[in-house]
Amino acid sequence: MTMDSSDTLLADFAARIRHAAETNTALRIEGGGSKNFYGGPLHGEVLSTAAYCGVIAYEPTELVITARAGTPLAEIEAVLAERQQMLAFEPPRFSPASTIGGVVAAGLSGPRRLQAGAVRDFVLGTQVIDGQGRVLTFGGQVMKNVAGYDVSRVMAGSLGTLGLIAEVSLKVLPVPVAEATLRFACDQAEGILRVNRWGGQPLPISATAWHDGALLVRLSGAEAAVSAAQATLGGEGLESEVGRGFWQGLRDQSHPFFTTALQSGKNLWRLSLPSVAQPLDLPGPVLVEWGGALRWLNSDASSDKVRAAALAAGGHATLYRASDEAKLRAGGAFQPLSAGMAALNRNLKREFDPKGVFGPGRLYPDF
Known part of the structure; x- marks a missing residue:
């Protein structure tokens, strides 16, 4: 992609977002669409980032790569593999269409999170278009430049509800010997x-x-x-x-546990718990990762029962894969927030997306 074409696309994104804000039109940001199952029911017109792609900079000696949001994850990993480097948080590759913007927006980490850390720990900087169509830059392309670093990390796991991630700089690590x-x-x-x-x-x-x-x-x-x-x-x-x-x-969640769960007709839960928590008294097959801190549960137990058990153990439960109807009955895909955390999230949403343009209901039903 040439500089002129990338600038044009960025300007088009900003114009469309401004128009959506002026006309109260909801937008849902999508790269490859491989993670559309995650979070609440989808609402709004699709704003695709797939065409906005390409590696902008890669400094193997600095362990940093910067790419546009629509760049396929497979392309990023191929570039890194040539220098025996990797995305250490091992993001799931749900399909060849998975993009690096979607990786950050979903905030999902793989098995190596136990040792290396989560997606947010590797985000060094982002370029974001907010709900007013403003192009904002946070952080930098080198590890020692931490200006705005926390803002960049907020984008990890936001599921496109705060803004369109246009570019991202990520820390990379060498492949183990x-x-x-x-x-x-x-x-x-x-x-x-x-x-x-x-x-x-x-x-x-x-x-x-x-x-x-x-x-x-x-x-x-x-x-x-x-x-x-x-x-x-x-x-x-x-x-x-x-x-x-x-x-x-x-x-990549192609292990038989996940494929069987998808065929079962039951809900697949993702439970985040203290690593030392004892096995929960809940029906259904379980897979435990991250030294006990991540527990997958394929169950027909009620959402109230699952979430109460997770809360009692000191954690929380996400309805990871289920029908939209099941998510609505459960009060959303994610465990309801406390009053204080809900207020904090609403304030953050208001700062980045005052008109509520991006992904209404994707994170929480009421914002």
Whole structure:
């Protein structure tokens, strides 16, 4: 994409947003559409960022890449792979159409979040068009430039309800030299106990997953560190290709747990809990990630029961995949906010999108 064409597209985005604000027309921002299932029911005219694509800058020695929102995630990863680098938060690749803008807007992280951190931890800067059609720049393209850094991080997980993410600068990391996957037979409670105990030790654990009586642990780092950890932990070592396939399926949610959940007709819940929380007394298959902090539940239990259980354990529950009707009955996809947090979110929405143009009801039903 040439500079002239990118400037024209950016101007077109801003003009359309201003017109929407003037005419009280709702807009929903969409890149590849691969995450349309996430959040509340979709409302508004589609404002596609797919044409606004391309890597703007990549500095391997600085560990920073900057790209336009519509750039396919696959393209970003291919560029990084040439220099043995990666997006360490391992965003799920739901389809070849997934875009880097959608990655940031959804704020979904993969198995390596346990070790590396979440999407928001890697956002260094953003260019955003707000609800008044203003092009705003926050943060920078280098790690030491933190001006406006928190504003950029707010965009991660906002699902396009605060503004159109036009460009994003992300911190990247080197691909680990060595990786290995270990398997342990145990129940859920024992699996959670083990990963929390190991989490307090200097072990190169980059991902964990418990499901159906088996705990899998990924080790990543220098050859010597991975070998030493294997000797310390024991367990059954998986073939490299088998291990990579498992973590790829978990990252992209093509693992049988997720495909079965989609076919079951039940709701798929995403529970964020303290890592040490005991297994919840809820019906349905469970998959546990992030050292116990992320728990997937495929269940026909009522939303009140699931959310009450998550709250009692010190966490919260998101209705991750369900019909629009189920989300409406549940009071929204995301756990209702406290009065204070709701006020804070409304104020933030008002600052960025005073006319409520972007994605009404996508995060919370009333704003």
